[in-house]
Amino acid sequence: MRDVYLDNAATTYPKPESVYAAMDHFSRDIGGNPGRSGHHRSLEAGRVVLRARDALAILLGATNPSRVILTKNATEALNLGIKGILSAGGHAVVSCLEHNSVWRPLEALAPQGVTYTAVPCRGDGYIDPAAVGEAITPATKLLIFMHASNVTGILLPVAEIAALGHERGIPLLVDAAQTAGCYPINVEGMRIDLLAFTGHKELLGPQGTGGLYVAEGLEMPPLLEGGTGSNSRDPHQPDFLPDRFEAGTLNGVGLAGLHAGVEFVMGQGLERVREHTLELTERLTCGLGAMPHVTLYGTADAAGRVGIASFNVEGLESSEAASLLDERYGICVRSGLHCAPLAHRALGTLERGTVRASISYLSTPDDVDYLLECVAALKNI
Ligand SMILES: Cc1ncc(COP(=O)(O)O)c(C=O)c1O
Numbered sequence: 001m002r003d004v005y006l007d008n009a010a011t012t013y014p015k016p017e018s019v020y021a022a023m024d025h026f027s028r029d030i031g032g033n034p035g036r037s038g039h040h041r042s043l044e045a046g047r048v049v050l051r052a053r054d055a056l057a058i059l060l061g062a063t064n065p066s067r068v069i070l071t072k073n074a075t076e077a078l079n080l081g082i083k084g085i086l087s088a089g090g091h092a093v094v095s096c097l098e099h100n101s102v103w104r105p106l107e108a109l110a111p112q113g114v115t116y117t118a119v120p121c122r123g124d125g126y127i128d129p130a131a132v133g134e135a136i137t138p139a140t141k142l143l144i145f146m147h148a149s150n151v152t153g154i155l156l157p158v159a160e161i162a163a164l165g166h167e168r169g170i171p172l173l174v175d176a177a178q179t180a181g182c183y184p185i186n187v188e189g190m191r192i193d194l195l196a197f198t199g200h201k202e203l204l205g206p207q208g209t210g211g212l213y214v215a216e217g218l219e220m221p222p223l224l225e226g227g228t229g230s231n232s233r234d235p236h237q238p239d240f241l242p243d244r245f246e247a248g249t250l251n252g253v254g255l256a257g258l259h260a261g262v263e264f265v266m267g268q269g270l271e272r273v274r275e276h277t278l279e280l281t282e283r284l285t286c287g288l289g290a291m292p293h294v295t296l297y298g299t300a301d302a303a304g305r306v307g308i309a310s311f312n313v314e315g316l317e318s319s320e321a322a323s324l325l326d327e328r329y330g331i332c333v334r335s336g337l338h339c340a341p342l343a344h345r346a347l348g349t350l351e352r353g354t355v356r357a358s359i360s361y362l363s364t365p366d367d368v369d370y371l372l373e374c375v376a377a378l379k380n381i
Pocket of ligand 1 (some may be wrong): 010072073074075076099101146148149150175177178185197198200210339
């Protein structure tokens, strides 16, 4: 049986060889704690972190790398931004497609007086910036929008939303979990104030890595206090970045791998990555869209998407279809709600969920064709 992995929106697999090699090298040959001691292993570990941060800053278009805060995933980065800006209460405007890593922190802040408005999407899954403008009130303190939906793959107009926020002096937090590494991002050019990303998806790094870009001039409290290796006599968390937001030992081995992933993506070039993603997405959405027994969610226009397609097969629960694809054909896809019940409510799939197939830069046309062939075969089950 073949072994085809198309669950890259959950986490990419496989990683480039250079990622495995960098993690092995860190674990075997470096081994020190980054930023803690003065010996050569600690200094070398510190340089690994520095290089990862510098590469991420270049990839994201941030002039000052110390404004790229390293976290363990996008969820931690989103919590840092959301709880940082809304710690004293206030209103947020979000999309109706947001992940639980936005929805749950907002709900958890309700006792502090935090409220939010979820902007609905159109039938094709697109969010209209004009609707965002209408949802903003005098109490709005933060706009939170994903860059691409992890359910439909549809891109949101975050640059236009950032412009709306700037007209009113309201910062924008972008959840780039599904775009960093496969879609061009320039935080300064797009005037994004906060951008949360994860290392283990399209940046092709390992799990346990991610980060938050924080624009110059934006003040917020840290989520955690603790050791940084800097100002150790001071009982208070340092007030300079990145130490202010990076308490505790960083994931040195993970960051070695993430650096290799980012270097790989930059070496290929984001244009080439995007071109490859577009080609495979088109193949995937056109193929699924043409099957009468399949319902594809969101627009079939690949240009407005990242490499994600959500669908259902007539007569099968999403979990049944995904299990059949795995057990009969060796294809890994995800089923259910994809941690985004708000998006399923908007799409009308809250009860059934969807089957989600998602590609990475390392996916091939053959992987997509095999999936299409197997989904076609599900018609007769
Ligand atoms: C849109 C979106 N936001 C946030 C997350 C959370 O990312 P992480 O697993 O890195 O915490 C995900 C992961 O699936 C996602 O798809």
